[in-house]
Amino acid sequence: MKSYSVREWEKLTYGDRDGQIPEQFANRLATLALRSEFAGRGRSGVxxxxxxxxxxxxxxxxxxxxxxxxxxxxxxxIAPGESNNHQNAAIRKHLIYMLAVALDLKIELGSVTDLAWQRENLLEILIRIFCEKLTEAVRKGMPRRYVEEEDDLSALRGRLNVARQFTRHAVNPSRLSCRSDVLSEDTALNRIMRAAVTHLSRISRSSANQQRLRELAFVYADIAENMVSALRWDEVVIDRTNRRWQELLGMARLFLLNRYQTTTTGAGLGTALLFEMNALFEEYIGRLISQCLAGTDLTVSLQGGRLFCLTAETTERRLFQTKPDILIRRAGIVTHVIDTKWKRISSRIDDPKQGVSQGDVYQMMAYAQLYRAPRLTLLYPHHPALGSADIIHARHRITGRETILEIASFDVANGNHVLDRIRRLIQVDEPVVQPTT
Structure with a gap:
């Protein structure tokens, strides 16, 4: 299989030379992209x-x-001077780290070699990490639980099913209708793991991953196979006895369900695993802020608020609901509204408005009116033209109010001291840890 890579907002030209893609391949990929739920969303298309x-x-x-x-x-x-393969490898690392934070997964990136980061694409790396984590987990034992079984036996096992005994075997007392609890590995959690292994076996093109998945398929051979739509996610309970399966459950959900991504198969078109960067950046920043606020008197909610801009004069019907990306509260009162935007702004020297659109400012003005927070922040991804560090680049006072609107950036390519940088950005102190007695 021929593999191609392109970066967001860049082009891949048609042709047979290096760095180009044959037009027939481009047609197949474009047709598949049109089947995605992200197709046709203006600037958010695929x-x-x-x-x-x-x-x-x-x-x-x-x-x-x-x-x-x-x-x-x-x-x-990424730092200039590196080869394209090295740059792509670094970008894959940062993207998977963002996914891990956004989806609350503990993914050990150190288990993947530098060569693998360069040679394997994003999907194969995620499959490899999942296989390694699942293999390690099953070596320690698959989760089991008691399930109730009913059977007609010649000797009593468990409890007698009285109603069934006197309706089904009233004239044949040699058979006993038994009901017993049996410790079984055929659980909802294991069925989800088997479904993930089966699904990944169909889409992986890596021989090493296929070998890992075959070994796991053998382990799960005795687990009932369900369609993805029939899996009982609601029956899975993560507690202290199966805590190590929490990240695997999250990764299985990543592959099998539609949260930030869409997975499309069938009709001979192929498979797509896609993530909308606006939503991913928002959740990533929101999760980091939640971690920073742990132990303080501040709370955070993502996509909360939901106040309406207008109320119809005659019908009292409310219109134009707002959903700020991040709301920070103290004692129930909103103190800070943060809206994330996955797009580039310019330096203040190049543009007094820094490339911030009027639409973004109008949106924050509406938040200022509805939520009455003293502080608003528009947060964008950092890039080198903005300087050496992710900072608050400008502060503006909203006309006629005491509210401050900030323009800030956060460097997702800098993995050092992430929580400290977020803490400085939102200007909160370290949580006070009480000594244990």
């Missing part, structure tokens, strides 16, 4: 299918069609 090139948009991930695959990576600035 691909622009032009006359001379494919152009990636605001969605990243993998499109895998017959005989070819396309990896779309986010536009994250």
């Amino acid at each position: 691909l622009e299918h032009g006359r001379h090139a494919l152009r990636a948009r605001g969605v990243v991930g993998i499109l895998a069609a017959k005989d070819c695959s396309l990896e779309i990576l986010p536009k994250i600035d």
Whole structure:
């Protein structure tokens, strides 16, 4: 299978030379992209299918069609001077770290070699991490639980099912209707793991991953196989006895369900695992802020608020509901509204408005009116043109109010002291840890 990579908002031209894609492959991938739920969302679409090139948009991930695959990576600035393969490897690391934070997963990136980061695409790396974590977990024992079984036996086992005994075997007392609890591995959690292994076996193109998945399929051979739509996610309970399975459950949900991504198969088109960067950046920042506020008197809610801008004069019907990305409260009162935007702003020297759109400012003005927070922040991804550090670049006072609107950036390519940088950005102190007695 031929594999291609392109970065967000960049083009992949048609042709047979290095760095180009044959037009027939481009047509297959564009057709698959049109089946995604992200297609047709204006600037948030998946691909622009032009006359001379494919152009990636605001969605990243993998499109895998017959005989070819396309990896779309986010536009994250990596240190100049590195080869394209090294830069792509670094971007994959940052993207998977963002996914791990956003989905509350503990993914050990150190288990993947530098060579694998360069040679394998995003999907294969995620499959490899999942296989390694699942293999380690099953070596320690698959989770089991008691399930109730009913059977007609010649000797009593467990409890007698009185109602069934006197209706089914009233004339045949040699058979006893028994009801017993049996410790079984055929649980909802294990069925989800088997479904994930089966699904990944169909879409992986890596021989090493296929070998790992075959070994896991053998382990799960005695577990009932369910369609993805029939899996009972609601029956899975994570407690102290199976805590190590929490991250695996999250990764299985990543592969099998539609949260930030969409998975499309069937009709011979192929498979897509896609993530909308706006939503991913928002959740990533929100999770980091939640971690920073733990132990303080501040609380955070994501996509909360939901106040309406207008109320119809005659019907009292409320219109235009707002959903700020991040609300920070103290004692129930909103103190800070943060809205994340996965798009680039310019330096203050180049543009007094810093490339911030009027629409973004109008949105924050509405939040200022509805939530009456003294502080508002528009948060964008950092890039080198903004300087060496992610900071608050400008503060503005909203006309006629005491409210401050800040323009800030956060560097997702800098993995050092992430929580400290977020803490400085939102200007909160370290939580006070009480000594234990």
